[in-house]
């Protein structure tokens with residue numbers, strides 16, 4: 001195996017030392033011994049992980065190791081999948097997420113999600129944003145218009161779409177669609193934002209735009225982002241965690257500050273992964 | 280054309296080609312002959328009077344006014360019962376049961392069996408249940424309800440397909456936004472499933488409007504103008520059947536009535552595809 005840590009100074013875009021000073025190292029989501037099964041098949045096993053408030057935590061690992069499944073268990077989207085079983089504990093700011101009495105609608109309002117494939121509804125741009133707002137009780141037309149404009153400005157989409165709010169969202173480019181989805185999620189003022197490889201379906205330019213937006217979320221939202229792109233994880237993450245498939249199920253191999261994971265990994269698998277030898 | 284191609288073909292391919300061509304020709308020719316025959320014999324009898332006047336002399340003379348009214352009423356009863364039940368069941372099957380669940384399996388199996396049942400069986404069932412047990416007698420109501428039982432399987436299956444064709448991504452992203460299941464269903468899934476519903480409607484109405492066997496025993500033969508849903512009423516298809524089988528000299532009007540039926544079917548088909556197109560356009564492209 002090669003020496004693990006990258007030579008200092010070779011990556012000038014790598015200001016890991018400044019992180020995670022930008023965020024409060026205060027656990028917001030506590031996951032304990034979480035396991036998930038699809039029918040009899042385990043997706044991941046015994047994951048224990050704390051996610052800090054206001055920080056960006058990156059999840060990495062090879063395909064099929066349960067990253068998406070892990071994200072969807074945090075907002076209980078797993079409820080929608082027949083035969084999907086969760087065991088273990090998730091606490092979100094004191095709320096017992098997996099309790100059957102937990103109001104999932106309220107939970108999902110607090111925990112927004114962005115999917116790998118941009119998925120605006122087959123409606124107009126305006127309706128895409130207005131529909132969830134109305135459902136969450138915002139009725140005032142003027143208020144809705146203001147919220148929509150602010151939401152679109154926040155993701156840098158306003159100038160691009162302000163003249164065609166009534167045209168179909170599906171006619172936007174992939175990057176625009178993904179930013180629309182971000183606006184749609186952020187407008188509901190969630191506390192946590194789960195992002196499942198938000199840039200992997202985008203071209204490099206749009207990917208860069210979305211990445212900058214994510215960086216801008218630091219401090220305001222607790223962000224958990226799955227990414228295959230290690231360079232991206234290095235650029236944006238405060239914390240990082242590595243998943244791997246072992247004994248037929250995803251496992252959490254190592255978690256820590258981004259600096260530690262990328263510069264001084266403890267586990268041999270992490271060492272190999274961050275040096276680009278595996279995964 | 281065929282000849283020039285044939286030069287490079289060996290015997291087996293030539294045979295296959297000939298078979299395919301003759302099959303295609305046969306199908307097309309049959310349709311053209313059928314439609315041409317109906318047009319040829321029927322068109323000259325069609326007039327405003329024919330469409331509105333009551334039949335006289337057992338249908339040899341006069342028109343089909345009351346028969347069109349009865350047909351419309353029977354269809355109306357059929358649709359107003361089958362559409363709500365059909366859509367409800369389709370939603371239940373597509374959104375609230377899994378392929379593996381006992382309820383879903385039982386319902387789907389029953390529907391598949393039902394859609395294969397010959398219509399005469401529905402007719403006898405309708406006669407026993409609606410006419411006798413429920414005491415509705417030979418009436419438009421009995422006929423419409425019997426047709427509803429008959430078209431339900433088609434309606435449910437194609438509406439269900441409509442719901443299943445909606446990408447799972449919509450359900451997930453709606454749920455992730457904290458939208459309730461009902462909202463998602465009403466505002467996202469249902470509109471997306473409407474084309475499937477329309478396809479089911481066309482198939483169902485097509486089957487219902489052309490139905491004879493199921494109506495003979497339920498809505499009856501009476502060719503007077505119906506005064507209520509409890510009156511017996513003669514459907515168009517029964518009128519055609521009666522004129523061509525039981526009434527000597529009834530052929531001209533049978534042809535004319537058949538032409539009306541065929542045109543109605545084509546019109547319903549056309550309207551439904553136009554509606555589906557328009558609906559998609561409105562929901563997805565311009566709104």
Ligand SMILES: Nc1ncnc2c1ncn2[C@@H]1O[C@H](COP(=O)(O)OP(=O)(O)O)[C@@H](O)[C@H]1O
Nearest residue numbers: 038042043062063064065066067068069070081
């Ligand atoms: N809806 C599902 N039903 C059954 N198995 C699933 C489902 N979703 C994912 N899986 C399985 O769970 C494992 C983890 O998948 P996933 O969470 O998507 O991994 P990742 O996002 O890391 O690629 C995979 O083996 C996948 O096949």
Ligand SMILES: [Mg+2]
Nearest residue numbers: 067068069196
């Ligand atoms: Mg994934």
